[in-house]
Amino acid sequence: MSKFDLTRRGVLKTGAITGAGLALPTIFTSGASAFTNEPMGGTVTLGFNVPQSGAYADEGADELRAYQLAVEHLNGEGDGGMLNTFSSKVLEGNGILGKKVQYVTGDTQTKSDAARASAKSMIEKDGAIMITGGSSSGVAIAVQGLCQEAGVIFMAGLTHSNDTTGKDKKANGFRHFFNAYMSGAALAPVLKNLYGDDRKAYHLTADYSWGWTQEESIAAATEALGWETVAKVRTPLGAGDFSSYITPVLQTDADVLVLNHYGGDMVNSLTNAVQFGLRDKMVNGKKFEIIVPLFSRLMAKGAGENIKGIHGSTNWHWSLTDEGSQAFVKSFGTKYGFPPSQAAHTVYCQTLLYADAVARAGSFNPCAVAEALEGFEFDGLGNGKTLYRADDHQCFKDVLVVRGKENPTSEYDLLEVVEVTPAAQVTYAPDHPMFAGGALGQCNAG
Amino acid sequence: METILLQLLNGLDKGSAYALIALGLTLIFGTLGVVNFAHGAIFMIGAFCAVTLSRLLSLSFETIDPTKVDFLGNPAKIKTPYVEAWFGHDFGGALIDWAVPLAILFSIPIMIAVGFAMERGLIKHFYKRPHADQILVTFGLAIVLQEIIKYFYGANPISTPAPDAFKGSFDFGAMLGFDPNMIIYPYWRLIYFGFAAVVIGAVFSFLQFTTFGMVVRAGMADRETVGLLGINIDRRFTIMFGLAAAVAGVAGVMYAPILSPNYHMGMDFLVLSFVVVVVGGMGSLPGAVAAGFLLGILESFASMNEIKAIIPGIDQIIIYVVAIIILLTRPRGLMGRKGVMED
Numbered sequence: 001m002s003k004f005d006l007t008r009r010g011v012l013k014t015g016a017i018t019g020a021g022l023a024l025p026t027i028f029t030s031g032a033s034a035f036t037n038e039p040m041g042g043t044v045t046l047g048f049n050v051p052q053s054g055a056y057a058d059e060g061a062d063e064l065r066a067y068q069l070a071v072e073h074l075n076g077e078g079d080g081g082m083l084n085t086f087s088s089k090v091l092e093g094n095g096i097l098g099k100k101v102q103y104v105t106g107d108t109q110t111k112s113d114a115a116r117a118s119a120k121s122m123i124e125k126d127g128a129i130m131i132t133g134g135s136s137s138g139v140a141i142a143v144q145g146l147c148q149e150a151g152v153i154f155m156a157g158l159t160h161s162n163d164t165t166g167k168d169k170k171a172n173g174f175r176h177f178f179n180a181y182m183s184g185a186a187l188a189p190v191l192k193n194l195y196g197d198d199r200k201a202y203h204l205t206a207d208y209s210w211g212w213t214q215e216e217s218i219a220a221a222t223e224a225l226g227w228e229t230v231a232k233v234r235t236p237l238g239a240g241d242f243s244s245y246i247t248p249v250l251q252t253d254a255d256v257l258v259l260n261h262y263g264g265d266m267v268n269s270l271t272n273a274v275q276f277g278l279r280d281k282m283v284n285g286k287k288f289e290i291i292v293p294l295f296s297r298l299m300a301k302g303a304g305e306n307i308k309g310i311h312g313s314t315n316w317h318w319s320l321t322d323e324g325s326q327a328f329v330k331s332f333g334t335k336y337g338f339p340p341s342q343a344a345h346t347v348y349c350q351t352l353l354y355a356d357a358v359a360r361a362g363s364f365n366p367c368a369v370a371e372a373l374e375g376f377e378f379d380g381l382g383n384g385k386t387l388y389r390a391d392d393h394q395c396f397k398d399v400l401v402v403r404g405k406e407n408p409t410s411e412y413d414l415l416e417v418v419e420v421t422p423a424a425q426v427t428y429a430p431d432h433p434m435f436a437g438g439a440l441g442q443c444n445a446g
Numbered sequence: 447m448e449t450i451l452l453q454l455l456n457g458l459d460k461g462s463a464y465a466l467i468a469l470g471l472t473l474i475f476g477t478l479g480v481v482n483f484a485h486g487a488i489f490m491i492g493a494f495c496a497v498t499l500s501r502l503l504s505l506s507f508e509t510i511d512p513t514k515v516d517f518l519g520n521p522a523k524i525k526t527p528y529v530e531a532w533f534g535h536d537f538g539g540a541l542i543d544w545a546v547p548l549a550i551l552f553s554i555p556i557m558i559a560v561g562f563a564m565e566r567g568l569i570k571h572f573y574k575r576p577h578a579d580q581i582l583v584t585f586g587l588a589i590v591l592q593e594i595i596k597y598f599y600g601a602n603p604i605s606t607p608a609p610d611a612f613k614g615s616f617d618f619g620a621m622l623g624f625d626p627n628m629i630i631y632p633y634w635r636l637i638y639f640g641f642a643a644v645v646i647g648a649v650f651s652f653l654q655f656t657t658f659g660m661v662v663r664a665g666m667a668d669r670e671t672v673g674l675l676g677i678n679i680d681r682r683f684t685i686m687f688g689l690a691a692a693v694a695g696v697a698g699v700m701y702a703p704i705l706s707p708n709y710h711m712g713m714d715f716l717v718l719s720f721v722v723v724v725v726g727g728m729g730s731l732p733g734a735v736a737a738g739f740l741l742g743i744l745e746s747f748a749s750m751n752e753i754k755a756i757i758p759g760i761d762q763i764i765i766y767v768v769a770i771i772i773l774l775t776r777p778r779g780l781m782g783r784k785g786v787m788e789d
Contacts (some may be wrong), residue, residue: 057601240714244749247452267603275632277615304605334516
């Protein structure tokens with residue numbers, strides 16, 4: 001007996017049902033949601049995913065302040081900040097595409113799993129159309145992957161690892177902040193001028209994605225100058241007391257210490273290095289020097305006096321005198337009573353850039369937004385002329401080389417800009433070996 | 447040779463912090479029988495006593511200086527600390543500069559009060575409960591204390607420098623006939639080591655040579671009999687809890703210039719200090735001190751590049767490896783007594 005009992009009527013019936021089933025998604029999408037969390041009412045929701053607890057909570061708090069300021073400006077409240085100086089003029093202070101901007105916040109806790117959970121909740125429960133945030137490369141990479149799967153745009157906050165727009169880049173993810181390669185490219189010429197081309201460098205490196213890429217980038221840039229890399233020592237994240245990593249430096253003939261540390265680790269390792277008299281030491285007839293490739297004002301505050309005279313790089317600093325930076329410092333300073341950090345600046349820019357891309361695309365569809373951001377050139381956001389490169393979704397702009405100020409005039413006046421390195425000097429080919437191994441893939445609209 | 451001497455100094459220094467925390471932990475465990483996971487948080491609160499006094503002494507009033515401008519272009523506000531206005535620039539400035547040593551005096555009453563409050567308010571209700579309950583409740587307490595500190599002081603480390611007179615380092619190399627600048631050690635770390643030795647000596651003397659100490663030692667050996675003799679052992683144990691908190695607190699105060707205080711510094715030390723207590727032998731005060739120094743020195747040697755070249759990652763695990771070996775060969779730890787946590 002045959003198992004298949006085919007009749008003409010049965011085939012027609014099944015065919016009709018299957019056909020209707022297949023057509024169903026298109027029937028719905030033509031009138032209903034065409035992509036994840038399409039805003040239907042008079043509002044649009046953005047998801048701000050920042051560390052509100054954990055080691056980077058202070059940076060997260062500053063990011064949140066900047067996000068709130070950006071939302072105010074997009075909705076036409078306050079003085080408009082950098083909307084007035086932004087080269088693109090499509091944003092009119094009436095929300096995004098006429099929809100009032102509202103936001104939800106999540107706490108990443110500076111942990112990848114917590115960050116993914118809060119981003120997921122904001123997308124699924126709160127209907128966030130875009131997720132933005134950061135303060136750790138590990139977290140940014142994890143959330144970027146989630147947004148790609150969920151079909152929403154991810155506008156990265158503070159993340160400096162090459163991998164974010166290198167091997168882990170995604171079609172739905174965009175980064176305004178600079179990266180470790182750019183730090184190396186910007187610092188190298190300044191270091192050559194200051195310390196010459198015959199130096200021996202000793203690296204202490206935070207043992208995770210960001211630390212590794214920064215160590216690789218800085219070692220490559222300084223070796224190209226003729227420097228020798230004596231040792232690359234990995235230190236556990238949150239080691240606390242770094243004295244047992246600092247004392248071996250005294251026993252080598254290294255005359256430069258490179259601290260690939262960030263946040264609390266950097267504050268502690270730098271403090272230890274200064275306590276052990278490294279800055280007063282003479283090696284090979286040269287004065288011993290310390291370099292901190294990635295600087296931030298919040299870290300400089302933690303390190304206190306130890307930061308004086310030490311060189312590093314930063315994405316932006318409030319003392320810049322261009323029109324955009326001044327407008328932002330004025331808005332932020334008037335509202336909160338102190339100048340913004342580089343973390344605050346980059347997330348404010350990212351929020352404006354997203355809103356602008358939606359307005360230019362005329363749609364919230366992530367694929368349309370991504371297309372509007374790709375290859376977008378702009379100015380007036382505090383870093384000079386900037387390009388959002390289509391190949392890897394990385395912004396290319398000037399990078400600042402800074403130095404801990406010897407005689408600060410206030411508690412915020414901790415860093416001074418030594419050089420503004422032009423974008424051309426920090427630009428690399430999309431297939432550069434330090435960024436190889438990943439692909440953007442296809443944009444996902446959900 | 448230079449490397450070995452330097453790492454030895456480093457180890458003694460680290461070891462003194464471990465020993466001070468472990469000493470307090472053992473005191474509490476030995477007297478009250480409580481496994482106190484909030485002890486690291488007490489160390490952290492001590493460090494924040496230094497931060498607080500430094501901030502109190504730096505409290506300032508503002509005057510407007512029309513010749514200067516702030517970051518928004520408005521006339522700048524110049525801050526002058528009250529102590530400088532009251533006591534003159536030199537003496538006021540010196541008070542601010544010496545905030546950390548002064549914080550020792552400031553912290554002792556605070557830490558004793560914190561200790562009493564913890565013991566009377568929470569921990570005494572858990573004396574008769576299993577150790578697992580005690581660990582859970584004290585661990586929870588540690589997290590609450592951390593979050594309170596984070597709420598008021600933020601998450602970033604706060605730089606709390608030592609007085610100017612103790613900045614810089616001492617050149618042991620030149621003194622011992624080696625090349626200059628090869629074996630240098632910061633003054634403040636040397637002071638920390640000396641300070642730890644004094645505190646440890648004081649605690650031992652107190653327990654050994656005073657009547658109070660004798661009663662406490664008797665209570666540690668046999669609580670019931672001491673109680674039957676009509677001595678209020680509970681009150682003395684509460685005082686011991688306050689004393690243990692004060693020891694951890696001053697250890698934290700003095701550590702503030704070495705490691706900029708942050709809210710989770712206590713947790714970083716706690717786990718290691720527990721290993722120290724277990725290796726030293728539960729309930730043994732000399733064991734805790736000896737194990738503190740031993741593990742500090744081993745950890746320091748394990749982070750030498752030469753050792754790490756042979757066994758990568760050894761600096762991360764050395765303490766636990768040693769703990770496993772000691773517990774396998776001497777299950778009660780180095781100086782553990784029979785019958786402690788064995789019932």
